[in-house]
Amino acid sequence: MEQYVIIGNGVATVGCIEGIRSVDKESPITVVSGENHKVYGRPLISYYLQGKTDLERMKYRPDDYYDKNGVNLLLGKTAVSVDTTAAGCVVLDDGTKLPYTKLCVATGSSPFVPPFENLESVKEKYSFMTLDDSLALEKALFPEAKVLIVGAGLIGLKCAEGIADRVASVTVCDLADRVLSSILDTECAALMQRHLEKNGMTFLLGDSVARFESNKAFMKSGAEVDFDVLVLAVGVRANIGLVKDAGGETDRGIIVEDDMSTTLPGIYAAGDCAQGPDLSIGAKRVLAILPNAYMQGHTAGVNMAGGEASLKNAIPMNSIGFFGLHAMTAGSYEGDLYEEKTEDSIKRLFTKDDVLKGYILIGRNERAGIYTSMIREKTPISSVNFDILKKAATTVGFDADARKKKFASQV
Amino acid sequence: MKRVYVNEEWCLGCHLCEFNCAFANSGLSDMVLALKGKPIFPRIHVEEGEKITYAVSCRHCEDPMCVKSCIAGAITKEEDGVVRIDSDKCVGCYTCILVCPYGALAPGETGAMQKCELCLENSCGAPACAAGCPNNAIVYEDRSPKTSLTDDAAGPACF
Numbered sequence: 001m002e003q004y005v006i007i008g009n010g011v012a013t014v015g016c017i018e019g020i021r022s023v024d025k026e027s028p029i030t031v032v033s034g035e036n037h038k039v040y041g042r043p044l045i046s047y048y049l050q051g052k053t054d055l056e057r058m059k060y061r062p063d064d065y066y067d068k069n070g071v072n073l074l075l076g077k078t079a080v081s082v083d084t085t086a087a088g089c090v091v092l093d094d095g096t097k098l099p100y101t102k103l104c105v106a107t108g109s110s111p112f113v114p115p116f117e118n119l120e121s122v123k124e125k126y127s128f129m130t131l132d133d134s135l136a137l138e139k140a141l142f143p144e145a146k147v148l149i150v151g152a153g154l155i156g157l158k159c160a161e162g163i164a165d166r167v168a169s170v171t172v173c174d175l176a177d178r179v180l181s182s183i184l185d186t187e188c189a190a191l192m193q194r195h196l197e198k199n200g201m202t203f204l205l206g207d208s209v210a211r212f213e214s215n216k217a218f219m220k221s222g223a224e225v226d227f228d229v230l231v232l233a234v235g236v237r238a239n240i241g242l243v244k245d246a247g248g249e250t251d252r253g254i255i256v257e258d259d260m261s262t263t264l265p266g267i268y269a270a271g272d273c274a275q276g277p278d279l280s281i282g283a284k285r286v287l288a289i290l291p292n293a294y295m296q297g298h299t300a301g302v303n304m305a306g307g308e309a310s311l312k313n314a315i316p317m318n319s320i321g322f323f324g325l326h327a328m329t330a331g332s333y334e335g336d337l338y339e340e341k342t343e344d345s346i347k348r349l350f351t352k353d354d355v356l357k358g359y360i361l362i363g364r365n366e367r368a369g370i371y372t373s374m375i376r377e378k379t380p381i382s383s384v385n386f387d388i389l390k391k392a393a394t395t396v397g398f399d400a401d402a403r404k405k406k407f408a409s410q411v
Numbered sequence: 412m413k414r415v416y417v418n419e420e421w422c423l424g425c426h427l428c429e430f431n432c433a434f435a436n437s438g439l440s441d442m443v444l445a446l447k448g449k450p451i452f453p454r455i456h457v458e459e460g461e462k463i464t465y466a467v468s469c470r471h472c473e474d475p476m477c478v479k480s481c482i483a484g485a486i487t488k489e490e491d492g493v494v495r496i497d498s499d500k501c502v503g504c505y506t507c508i509l510v511c512p513y514g515a516l517a518p519g520e521t522g523a524m525q526k527c528e529l530c531l532e533n534s535c536g537a538p539a540c541a542a543g544c545p546n547n548a549i550v551y552e553d554r555s556p557k558t559s560l561t562d563d564a565a566g567p568a569c570f
Contacts, residue, residue: 015479043482047502053483057500060484291480291510298479319509326505365505367514369476388460393514395467396460403465406513407417410554411470 002027004304005090005098007079007242008106009033010042011290012271012297014061016104017069019301019309027305029071030098032090034078037131038063043290045134046162049141058131079107082246084264102266102304105254106297107239109272109288113232117211125230128159140229141166148172148217148227150209152179154320156233160201161322171225173204173217183318183329188346188360192327195344199323238273238286251275253286258310260300268304270296280315280332280358280375287316313376319365328365331358331375338390340364349390354380367393412492413553415455415527415538417465422457422548424464428540429453432468435530435539452519454527455540455549466540466549468527469494469515477507477516477526485524493531498523 004020006013009031017029040058047053066073078093082103090098111127119125126137137159141147145167149156152174160170174181178189179196193203207221217225238253249255249263253275260268260276271293278285292314302309317330325344335352345363349356349371356374370393373379389397395406405411430446432453437445455468471494478486478494485500486507501523507516508524519525529551530538541551 041483043504044502047504052502053500058483290482291476291506294479317509319505321503321505328505328509330509365508366517367511368509369507369511369516370514372510373512394458394460395513396458396463403419403463406470407419407465407467408554409416410414410556411472 002305003099003101004029004104005100005102006031006104006106007033007090008108008271008273009035009037009039009073009075010106010108010271010293011039011060012106012108012274012293012300013104014039014065015294015297015299016106016268016270016301016304017071017297019298019303019307020305021069021301022298023302023305023307026070029069030074030100031066031071032074032077032079032092032098034076035130035132036076038066038073038075040131041290042130043158045128045131046158048131048134049138049159049162049166050164055131079242082242082264082267084246084267088266100266103268104260104297104300104304105243105262105267105269105273106271106293107242107273109236109238111232112235112237114234116209119212121214122212122230123214124228125232128155128231128233129236137163137229137231142228144168145228146171146226147229147231148225149231149233150174151231151233151235152176152203152205153182153233153235154180154318155236156231157196157322158320159231159233160196161199164200164323167229169202170200171202171204171227173207173209173219173225175206175208177206179203179205180320180327183316183320184327184360185333185348188327188348188362191344191346191362192322192325195325196322236272236288238275238288240273243267243269251284255284256296258299258312259303259308260296260311261303268300270300276311276314278315279313279378285316287314289316289318291317315372315375317372319368325363326365327360327362328368329358329360330368330372331356333358333360340391351381351386354382356381369393370395412471412555413529413551414471415468415529415541416550416552416554417467418548418550419463419465421546422464422466423546424457424459425545426457427543427545428455428466428549429457431539431543432527435533435535436525438533450520452517452525454517454525467513467515468540470513471527471529476510476512480506480510482506493529494526495528496524496526498525 039060149172240250244250254269256276272288299309299311338349340347348360385397433451439445516526541549
């Protein structure tokens with residue numbers, strides 16, 4: 001009989017529970033989380049503010065999920081350390097010691113707030129990571145409010161979209177010279193920025209806040225921004241402390257192999273806190289995206305329960321839409337470029353060494369998963385009709401055997 | 412489990428499956444009222460190459476990427492093996508489109524994602540595309556590796 005403990009209660013944890021239960025239906029699982037909520041779709045917090053979902057529909061699994069899976073759920077408790085010296089136990093903030101035989105650290109990430117001068121003078125300031133953040137921000141919003149969002153990344157811009165109809169104005173600033181700088185190149189970012197501006201967003205890019213003075217931000221460029229509400233969405237940092245303090249190898253995230261094991265015996269890590277293999281660059285990287293969190297968690301769970309699983313084809317991939325315009329990106333942007341452009345769409349496919357390495361698709365992204373699978377499976381371009389495939393994501397471009405496998409047999 | 416499979420050598424590319432699909436999922440009892448003069452949102456669509464045509468719909472994968480990737484937990488694979496979307500939970504983020512290797516999901520009329528759910532919940536009770544295909548180019552049968560291939564191709568007649 002194993003004794004499983006999982007720290008954190010996000011999507012990686014659900015993956016882990018389901019991975020464990022695919023092998024071991026009996027042994028008890030304990031889940032510890034500082035958040036006082038059962039698992040919810042974390043990226044939905046902006047859709048909640050937008051009115052596209054609600055607290056009930058945000059539930060990532062049904063209410064009876066934990067009971068049905070034999071999970072003892074400890075909410076509102078924080079793990080403060082992992083004792084690996086003897087039998088292994090997790091120490092909680094209330095002094096409780098949770099013994100484990102297999103542990104999964106799925107602690108996610110936390111907002112990173114740079115030391116802005118006089119930030120403490122700002123009363124209404126919020127992060128945008130958790131459901132509680134979203135609920136707190138919601139209370140601060142009012143129709144006449146001017147909102148300043150620091151950070152034009154995925155989190156900052158989803159927040160901007162979420163609150164757009166509930167406030168008077170949204171200004172977004174970022175040190176980077178473009179929006180979504182982690183996933184879009186300059187031209188693609190410009191297209192998305194134009195679209196966001198058409199929908200009322202104002203941008204201050206290549207600029208950062210020098211200091212705050214209660215309801216005013218003084219920018220390095222000399223610009224001044226008045227605001228009622230400040231949202232800090234500069235970036236996130238993986239929560240690696242528990243493993244690092246216990247002597248496990250960490251870098252930007254907790255270092256894991258493709259079976260999600262850390263360098264500490266019996267301890268696994270998954271989700272936004274983990275730094276595992278990224279097929280697209282052939283190195284380990286934090287891939288803080290939801291599908292990866294689930295798949296890493298599931299892989300960890302299977303291995304924790306004595307099964308065999310490995311995640312060998314993780315790549316960065318994102319689907320993110322704003323005001324009806326969707327951007328999809330995947331893999332790495334290296335090699336030869338195939339491009340199609342219109343006024344309001346861009347398609348960029350990158351090929352190298354006979355494989356599709358990555359893509360950016362804005363506006364036209366029907367069936368993009370066909371491209372994603374080519375990246376993940378390293379489908380040789382020489383084995384497909386790429387003249388057809390590059391123009392449209394269609395399975396017609398695959399050869400007859402591949403089509404037969406996909407559509408005339410079980411997959 | 413029984414799934415929808417295609418025989419591309421028999422497909423004429425008539426697109427009848429698309430109309431049958433849209434009709435079966437319309438909730439209406441008159442095909443003309445349901446489809447005539449309106450944009451249709453079928454959950455199956457005909458792929459057309461230079462010399463080949465065949466219909467593509469959800470494969471109900473053994474290990475579905477869409478289920479693992481849905482940010483809302485709106486896509487599930489039940490005990491019966493059927494992959495379903497709870498359109499009430501879907502927020503239209505398109506992550507399922509990002510990951511489906513078959514291109515089998517697309518937004519429906521309301522903006523929520525939709526895909527083939529084998530007509531199990533609608534009045535057909537079995538895939539309308541297969542039942543209505545004039546050439547058996549679409550069949551509904553069990554091709555699981557462990558099961559013997561019995562001749563249970565045709566579902567209950569729907570039309």
